[in-house]
Amino acid sequence: MSIQVGQHLPEAVLQYIDNGVHRIDTHSLFGGRKLVLFSVPGAFTPTCSERHLPGFIQHFDAFRAKGIEVACMAVNDAFVMQAWGNSQGVPQGMKMLADGNADFTRALGLELDASGYGMGVRSKRFALYAENEIVRGLWVEAPGEYRVSSAENVLANLPA
Known part of the structure; x- marks a missing residue:
């Protein structure tokens, strides 16, 4: 069961x-x-590079204006x-996090078996909003979709 x-x-x-690993x-x-932590199935993949990460880059200042930090994660x-962050022009302050063995992804219950595509275990596409380690908002995409975890949707649906 996934995190709630x-x-x-x-x-x-x-x-x-950041000057070393x-x-x-x-x-x-x-x-x-x-x-806000958003996770993608893979760095440099089409939807992740063309829409998901760019949306959070575009709206980074809007999150910061609300006192919310932003981080991106992938099983890479x-x-x-x-x-990937350098190629996309990620702003200073947005962490690009690696969950190399999918330990956090599995602990969240949000892993995706992409072995049929030669990619092994990956993360589902999702975004979560947490305050002091407690999940306050969670947006998990259906397979192959990109809607609910977008920066625009997350901003519009942040808990009061």
Whole structure:
């Protein structure tokens, strides 16, 4: 069963690059802050590169104006996430997080078996909004869709 609104986020360790590879546990990432985490099936894939990440880049300042940080995650390695972020012009302050072994994705119950496409275990396309490690909003896409996890939809449906 997947994570639900009102639940505490599970513990896991993610990676990102900022002058070297860094590990960050979910307690440190989400603790004491408001954060939107959106996850994509794969860096450099068509919908992720043409629509999902660009939408959050475009609306990054709108989230920040509400006191909300933004992070992107994929089941890729930290080097791929850094290269993808650089190629897309990700703004300073948006973390590009790698869940290389899908540990956090599995703990959330939001894994996707993409082995039929040669991609192994990936993350479903989703966005979640958390305040101090508690999920306050969750938008999970149906397979092959991109609607509810868009930056525009998340902004329009943030809990009061």
